[in-house]
Amino acid sequence: MSGRKAKGFFLFAAISMFLISLMFVHASFKEKNSMPSLEEKRKIVKELELTDLCLFTDARYTRHPSMADLNTPFQDHPMSLEHFPSGAIMPPSSHLMKNEMD
Amino acid sequence: MIELINIRKVFNMRRPNEFVAIDSVSLLVESHKITVFKGPSGSGKTTLLSLIGCLARPTSGRIIVSGNEITSLPERFLTEIRRKIFGFVFQQFYLIKGITVLENVMLPAYPLGGKYSSLKEKADSLLALFNISHKTSSRIEWLSGGEAQRVSIARALVNDPLVVIADEPTAYLDTKLSLEFMEIAGRLKKVGKTILIASHDPLVYESDIVDRVVEMRDGKIITREKSCL
Amino acid sequence: MRWINRQRNILDFTLSSLLRRKGKNVALLAVYTFIVFILASVVFLTSSLKKEACLVLQDSPEIIVQRTVAGRHDLIPISYMLVLKEIRGVQSVRERLWGYYYDPATGANYTFVVPKDHQYGDGGVAIGNGVARTIRADRGDIVPFRTHDGSYMSLEIKEIFSSESEIISSDLIVISEEDFREIAGIPKGYATDLTLYIRNARELPTIADKIKRALPDTRPIIRDEILRTYDTVFDWRGGIVMAILSGAIMSFIIFAWDKATGLSSDEKREIGILKGIGWETSDVILMKFWEGVVLSFSSFLLGIILAYIHVFFTSFALFEPVLKGWSILYPEFKLIPSLDVYQIATLFFLTVVPYTIATIVPSWRAATVDPDTIMRM
Numbered sequence: 001m002s003g004r005k006a007k008g009f010f011l012f013a014a015i016s017m018f019l020i021s022l023m024f025v026h027a028s029f030k031e032k033n034s035m036p037s038l039e040e041k042r043k044i045v046k047e048l049e050l051t052d053l054c055l056f057t058d059a060r061y062t063r064h065p066s067m068a069d070l071n072t073p074f075q076d077h078p079m080s081l082e083h084f085p086s087g088a089i090m091p092p093s094s095h096l097m098k099n100e101m102d
Numbered sequence: 103m104i105e106l107i108n109i110r111k112v113f114n115m116r117r118p119n120e121f122v123a124i125d126s127v128s129l130l131v132e133s134h135k136i137t138v139f140k141g142p143s144g145s146g147k148t149t150l151l152s153l154i155g156c157l158a159r160p161t162s163g164r165i166i167v168s169g170n171e172i173t174s175l176p177e178r179f180l181t182e183i184r185r186k187i188f189g190f191v192f193q194q195f196y197l198i199k200g201i202t203v204l205e206n207v208m209l210p211a212y213p214l215g216g217k218y219s220s221l222k223e224k225a226d227s228l229l230a231l232f233n234i235s236h237k238t239s240s241r242i243e244w245l246s247g248g249e250a251q252r253v254s255i256a257r258a259l260v261n262d263p264l265v266v267i268a269d270e271p272t273a274y275l276d277t278k279l280s281l282e283f284m285e286i287a288g289r290l291k292k293v294g295k296t297i298l299i300a301s302h303d304p305l306v307y308e309s310d311i312v313d314r315v316v317e318m319r320d321g322k323i324i325t326r327e328k329s330c331l
Numbered sequence: 332m333r334w335i336n337r338q339r340n341i342l343d344f345t346l347s348s349l350l351r352r353k354g355k356n357v358a359l360l361a362v363y364t365f366i367v368f369i370l371a372s373v374v375f376l377t378s379s380l381k382k383e384a385c386l387v388l389q390d391s392p393e394i395i396v397q398r399t400v401a402g403r404h405d406l407i408p409i410s411y412m413l414v415l416k417e418i419r420g421v422q423s424v425r426e427r428l429w430g431y432y433y434d435p436a437t438g439a440n441y442t443f444v445v446p447k448d449h450q451y452g453d454g455g456v457a458i459g460n461g462v463a464r465t466i467r468a469d470r471g472d473i474v475p476f477r478t479h480d481g482s483y484m485s486l487e488i489k490e491i492f493s494s495e496s497e498i499i500s501s502d503l504i505v506i507s508e509e510d511f512r513e514i515a516g517i518p519k520g521y522a523t524d525l526t527l528y529i530r531n532a533r534e535l536p537t538i539a540d541k542i543k544r545a546l547p548d549t550r551p552i553i554r555d556e557i558l559r560t561y562d563t564v565f566d567w568r569g570g571i572v573m574a575i576l577s578g579a580i581m582s583f584i585i586f587a588w589d590k591a592t593g594l595s596s597d598e599k600r601e602i603g604i605l606k607g608i609g610w611e612t613s614d615v616i617l618m619k620f621w622e623g624v625v626l627s628f629s630s631f632l633l634g635i636i637l638a639y640i641h642v643f644f645t646s647f648a649l650f651e652p653v654l655k656g657w658s659i660l661y662p663e664f665k666l667i668p669s670l671d672v673y674q675i676a677t678l679f680f681l682t683v684v685p686y687t688i689a690t691i692v693p694s695w696r697a698a699t700v701d702p703d704t705i706m707r708m
Contacts, residue, residue, distance in 0.1 A: 003218040003339050003340065003342075003343045004343075005342075005343050005346035005347060005350075006218075006339045006340075006342040006343040006346065008346075009342065009346060009625060012629070012632075013628065013629075013632065016632035016633070016636060017632070019636050020632070020635060020636065020675070023635075023636070023639050023668070023670060024670055026643075026668065027667075027668035027669065027670045030643075030667050030668055031667055031668070031669075034667045037495040037496070038386060038387065038667075040493065040495060040496055041387045041495075041496050041498070041499045041500075042386075042387060042389070042390050044492070044496055044499055044500055045387055045388060045390050045391060045499060046390040047446060047447065048444050048446050048503070048505065049391070049392050049425075049427055049447075049526050050388075050391065050444070050499060051388070051391050051392070051395065051552075051557050052388075052557075052560070053380075053383070053384055053387065053388070053498055053499060053561070054442075054459070054461070054497070054498060054499060054500065054501040054502050054503070054662050055380075055498075055654070055662065056654070056656060056658060057439065057440045057441075057461075057501075057502050057658040057659070057660045057661070057662075058440070058656045058657045058658040059440075060431060062656075063431070063440065063442065063502070064442075065560050066552065066556065066557040066560040067395070067397065067404070067524075067552065068404075069397075069399055069402060069403055069404045148706055149706075152703040152706050156702075157607065157701070157702040157703035157705070157706065158701060158702070158703035177611075177612075178611065181609070181611045181702075184609060184702070185609040190607065190608065192607070192705065192706070194708075196604045196607065196608075196705060196708070198601060198604060198605075199351075200347075200348075200351035201344075201347045201348070201351065202347075205344065205347055209344065209605070209608060209610075210608040210609040210610075211340075212337070212340035212341055212343070212344055212610075212614075213337055213340070213341065213609070213610055213611065213614040213617075214333075214337070215332075215333035215334065215335075215336040215337035215340070216333075216336060216340075217336055218336070218339065218340060218343070221340070257608065261609070269706065
């Protein structure tokens with residue numbers, strides 16, 4: 001019973017930090033393991049000439065954000081609230097904001 | 103040995119409620135003896151004990167403890183002296199609720215960086231000394247008045263102080279427990295400790311084991327009676 | 332050694348102290364862990380998605396030329412290809428045919444794509460796993476699609492993309508040019524956009540400029556821009572993240588308020604006792620420090636671990652409603668964890684440091700009381 005509580009806390013911290021280091025190990029392991037699937041995806045992107053991840057299929061400009069034109073997200077009014085929840089996650093691409101004529 | 107030279111303590115200086123608690127006290131306290139400070143409430147005896155015990159600094163004057171002048175010491179050194187030399191038993195015990203008796207006794211020693219196991223050993227032996235080992239793991243709230251007092255004394259002794267200061271120790275105790283307290287004080291004196299007690303309880307200041315009674319009134323010492331034994 | 336023991340001893344008392352008000356402190360721990368959990372989940376999800384996008388899309392076309400009419404993406408005439416081929420540095424130009432298809436029966440949106448070589452000829456399609464799930468179809472099934480003039484075209488499912496590739500193929504329907512033009516109503520002579528491959532990557536910006544000048548009603552989109560699009564996923568300026576962050580900050584302020592309104596009289600009394608029995612101001616501050624650290628560090632550790640499990644083992648199940656939004660077709664994919672020490676360190680500093688400071692600072696005054704306060708309590 002020597003400083004049992006303090007020991008308990010240190011033990012908890014040590015175990016947690018060990019688990020966190022395991023997380024790093026797991027992450028790097030997964031990374032190596034995912035090579036084949038990554039190759040497959042790259043192949044599809046190359047063959048089909050794709051430009052976007054399929055994340056948000058609710059609207060055109062959320063499905064292909066890199067292809068979106070300035071108007072679509074702001075169809076009603078530039079200040080109008082976003083219709084689609086995904087639009088709140090994915091703001092318009094930076095290249096849309098660039099000056100057209102440089 | 104503790105020497106007080108022209109000690110003066112004023113509270114709330116330069117304010118409308120300015121109050122002179124101690125007014126020019128000079129005193130020599132002998133070691134290994136029991137000294138009782140007697141007087142009505144407001145006489146300044148509690149304040150005097152807090153000055154001797156390094157809980158506060160005097161407004162003016164000097165205090166010398168074992169040859170070291172402590173009045174001009176910076177905060178940190180003062181605290182160190184206090185920790186090493188003095189053990190306090192408070193009138194209302196002031197034990198910390200919600201934690202065990204054992205932890206309460208060990209508390210004053212925690213910041214000093216001793217090994218937990220040796221602290222525990224010391225605390226255990228003190229609790230055994232005062233016959234409350236059976237309550238070691240109990241919560242403070244479950245103790246009787248007498249048990250709480252004994253825990254409070256054990257706590258005051260955990261750092262092996264040279265001087266034990268008790269402020270109105272019998273204020274909340276019945277006769278039996280008051281006598282028990284004086285008996286413990288006697289034991290501590292036998293092992294070489296210096297005991298300072300502030301009390302207006304005759305049971306205390308008229309006790310046989312008391313070596314000296316210092317009477318105070320309105321912040322001054324009025325008589326220096328020696329009770330001879 | 333003394334120093335270590337001092338820390339351990341004071342920590343021991345701090346823990347006893349916290350355990351005294353078990354209910355309150357467990358609740359605090361739970362809420363703070365939850366905050367860390369949400370924040371960490373967002374961080375993990377975002378960085379993994381960004382990494383995935385970066386890796387997977389690196390073979391996207393180098394330049395895509397899109398025509399805009401009245402500011403909107405419109406069909407591009409094939410004749411533009413001749414103009415583009417003339418630009419020095421352009422290796423090849425190809426017409427790209429793709430578009431959306433809304434399926435009223437399911438409410439889902441699919442993406443049609445016409446590949447360079449369509450293996451299955453007219454009448455055959457390859458579909459993404461998400462499509463197969465949505466229409467509950469299998470290889471060999473015949474599926475009707477509404478064409479631009481109101482009639483129906485039946486197409487046979489020749490192949491289904493693997494579930495491994497869902498993040499890129501989930502809603503795709505790979506179709507022949509003839510069939511697509513029929514369904515979409517895109518006349519010959521027009522394409523959705525044009526893709527360009529160039530000889531020297533460094534000439535990209537120059538070529539992009541030339542394209543804009545040669546064809547003023549088009550806008551070139553370069554690969555770099557495509558990749559950077561995904562940098563803004565879960566950008567803090569995006570509504571959802573702002574909402575989450577605000578929530579987290581609000582909760583934190585509530586905690587800090589609880590601490591900052593000063594200590595309760597009980598706590599003040601206790602500090603008075605500690606000072607009276609020999610504790611220095613620095614000892615009391617140290618105790619408060621450990622109090623802050625115990626709670627926030629524990630929350631941090633638990634939150635991080637739970638977040639990792641949440642994002643990479645349950646496929647961020649709690650965020651699903653948010654990510655799904657109003658889509659009917661939602662890709663099912665497992666993200667590859669992308670962790671870095673920098674992220675974890677930032678989270679640590681954002682969660683542990685402020686809370687610990689919020690615990691120490693309000694106690695400062697109480698910690699500096701004179702030791703003789705105990706005599707006057």
